[in-house]
Amino acid sequence: METPETGAEALAKSFAVLWGMDQPGTRGPKRGLSLDQVVDAAIEVADAEGSAALSMSRVAKHLGFTTMSLYRYVDSKDTLLALVSDRALGLPPELPVGVDWRTGIEAWAWAVAAAIKRHPWFLELPLATPPVGPCNMAWLDAGLAMFAETPIPESTKLQLVMNISLYLIGRMRVAREVATGDDNDEYPTLLSRVLDPQRFPALTRALAGQAFDETETDWEDVDVRFGLDRLLDGYEQFIRSYEQRS
Template identity: 55%
Template structure:
């Protein structure tokens, strides 16, 4: 995790939440519990492994301790609560932005940023389930925010408009990732073929528009697998957002 000197020297960090101080490496774990063979990084990595395999519902301090081969109480030397642990997990799992388009126009850059964030979030099925209760504070999440703002550097938008654009695109990304997760879970559990099911339920006179959509293939994924179809659909929505932003920039 990043060292404390990544933060401005003139800013007091004493009042920052514990999870934030831990994420930035400006607070060392306490003295309780065993030191040998255990670290904050190992605790967070083990928690991510558990969540990847069993979801957030299967995550607990005792389950993480079992994954590591330590006692549950030993983990409290490194994190104060499960909530703090989940906050650290979410920041660590999303990683640093990489492989993004940094040349060309703002639209190409912002599209690359949004698609990169979507894929990073989708890499961990539990990530979209994490409650967003405050602005991003972890080093990785803030790196994504920085990259998003940089993509709009030459738009002529005011700084507050740039932030509004990036946050709204990010909310779209996270919302679509959550939708994809729910849809995939539903498909696995019920294996419903809506293209075949809906015509059995919908009367042509009462639902003419829906019937026309079905007959026009709107509910068919074609030869694409579900993940590819979901990303294709995500990009359609993203393009429409970018169209609106383009009008905002006067481009």
């Protein structure tokens, strides 16, 4: 009986494929297929049908190959998802240089959001492992660079960048899931019918103040921007405390 693969072993295998340390597809006769073609095909499938369609058999069908032939290039669906999640983000665009950290990291954050919007199904992929691929590493490096001139420790810089990244993914994922509902426009009306001002005074005031109304044209972007601005406001206070110590 085979011993089940551990999480560390799976991560190491994905890491090797992502960084080209493993050369898949070298055994047996050449079939005119490459790892890049497999990953690109998987992205095309997800763009057309969503992340739920990302299976070895569906990608193989899209390519016109058998499912077994794909295993010469990708050993498992988990590895396929790791490759797809890295490739879907792509490399970061040219970001501003010579600017203050807040201007830089804000530009970085909106570039991340734009990359995700190009493939919205990215938000549905499992977060089973830390980002390890070259595209993810390029984004992380670009984010860390925005804090290069600040006095905070390197480990803390990493926390600041990851905090923004997780905020964006989490907030955009919630917005995507909520947007799929058909009755969202009726939400304030439904609340007004059930909220007792005596029992829910704060909620009643929020409802009266139209807090739940989606009046903005680009509501999702406005909501993400509000949270990002408040997050960076806190970063300013935090970084200023380090500057005052030096």
